[in-house]
Amino acid sequence: MNKVRVSFPRFGSYNIPIEYIIRKGLDCDYVMAPPITKKTIELGAKYSPDFVCTPFKYHLGSYIEAIDDGATTLVQVGGACRLGYYGEMHEQILKDLGYKVNFVNMANANFNKPLTFYDEFKKINPNMNVKKVAKATLLAIKMVEIIDKIEDYIRENVGFEVVEGSFDKLHQDFLEDLREVEDKKELNIIYKLYMRKFKNLKINKPKNPLKVGIIGEYYTIMDEYSNHYMEKELAKRGIVIERWMNISNTLFHNYEKEIKQSIKKYAKFDMGATAMYTIKKAIDYAKDGCDGIIHVKSFGCTPEIDTMPVLQRISEDYKIPIIYFSFDTQTSDVGINTRVEAFYDMIMMRKGEMMK
Ligand code: SF4
Known part of the structure; x- marks a missing residue:
């Protein structure tokens, strides 16, 4: 019997834990959507309404590419903004384009009612085994934590690598090996092995390097193609x-109550999606001695647009420069790089002045 072939839009390194749940928990095949490229966004933009934010377009392009690679069931996650409504729109657009796929919209599930997740998972595989799904989900959570720890280390050190490309190469090897992980024991081995390998990579890090905090919208900040490889651009400059x-x-x-409490001088109400985190982390980075802050968002992202006047106040109160980037399908690499370069020159000169 042919297995269901499930896919999920490409999203940073997180498709690996998602693949694990689909394969090991739900006993389905997984179609890894191709990495996001110009083709993905062109496809997505072609069939999306103009006014929607870019994550919608990336997801749609990614779905189409996954269908072309054989996916028969697509999963959408939903979110705390209009992303929560995007599933229905994606489903309808794909239907209008003539694609015959099963569309499972996790936005219908509710964290306060775990059984609603069961209902959605059942739509992927009606014969699923709850215990297997629960076990795979727990391991996938662990995988996510490991990915994040490794990638935190990379962000901290990649700018000082002695052998150009060494961090990138090892990161790719790590992700490839992570994809092969079968159980918790193997996962722990991979984590320890790669953490050691990363720590063994030669770096040449000064005592007091420039430090920049990145804040902003969920998808754009975590998907490197969407933010035009912003982190790599910064790393190149040490x-x-x-x-x-x-x-x-x-x-x-996530400690939402504490976050709300700690930003109440700047925002009394939750402005939706990632707005509270953006404000909270801008304050933290300013207090932690970052030399500057970069705010990234998709064009038209209302929650993040709302944070911008607040960020201006934080910038003035803490005397920290903040630069704003808004990304759309038309954004060019040249424009981004020129602004990153100018920002870098400014924070470097400023740091030099402050250390005199
Ligand atoms: S957070 Fe902003 S960019 Fe992201 S899906 Fe919501 S509205 Fe769109």
């Missing part, structure tokens, strides 16, 4: 990159 926003921090180690 900058330590701080980025709190990842899946572990937002989903598993």
Whole structure:
């Protein structure tokens, strides 16, 4: 009997734990959507309404590419903004384009009602075994934490690698080996092995390097193609990159009440999606001695647009420069790089002045 072939839009390194749940928990095949490229966004933009934010377009392009690679069931996750409505729109657009796929929309599930997840998983595989899904999900959570720990280390050190490309190469090897992991024991071995390998990579890090915090919208900040490889651009210039926003921090180690409390001077109400985290981390990075902050978002992202006047106040209060990037399908690499370069020159001169 042919297995169901499930896919999920490409999203950073997180497709690996998702693949694990689909294969090991739900006993289905997984179609890894191709890495995001110009073709993905062109496909997505072609069939999307103009006004939607870019994650919608990336997801749609990624779905089409996955279908072309054989996916028969697509999964959408939903989110705390209009992303929650995107599933229905994606489904309808794909239907109108003539694609015959099963579309499972996790936005229908509710974290406060775990059984709703069961209902959605059942739509992927009606014969699923709950215990297997639960076991695979727990391991996938661990995988996410490991990915985030490794990638945190990379952000902190890649800007100082002695052998150009050594961090990137080892990261690719890590992800390839992670994909082969079968159980918890193997996962722990891979984690320890690669953490050691990363720590053994030669770096030449000064005592007081430039440090920049990145804040902003969930998808754009975590998907390197969407932010035009912003972190790599910073690393090339020998900058330590701080980025709190990842899946572990937002989903598993999130202290929403404390966050609300700590930003109340700047925002009394939750402005939706990632807005609270953006404000909170801007304050933290300013206090932690970052030399500058980079705010990234998709064009038209209302929650993040709302944070911008607040960020201006934080910038003035803490005397920290903040630069704003808004990405759309038309954004050019040249424009981004020129602004990153100018920002780098400014924070470097400023640091030099402050250390005199
Ligand atoms: S957070 Fe912003 S960019 Fe992301 S899906 Fe929501 S509205 Fe769109």
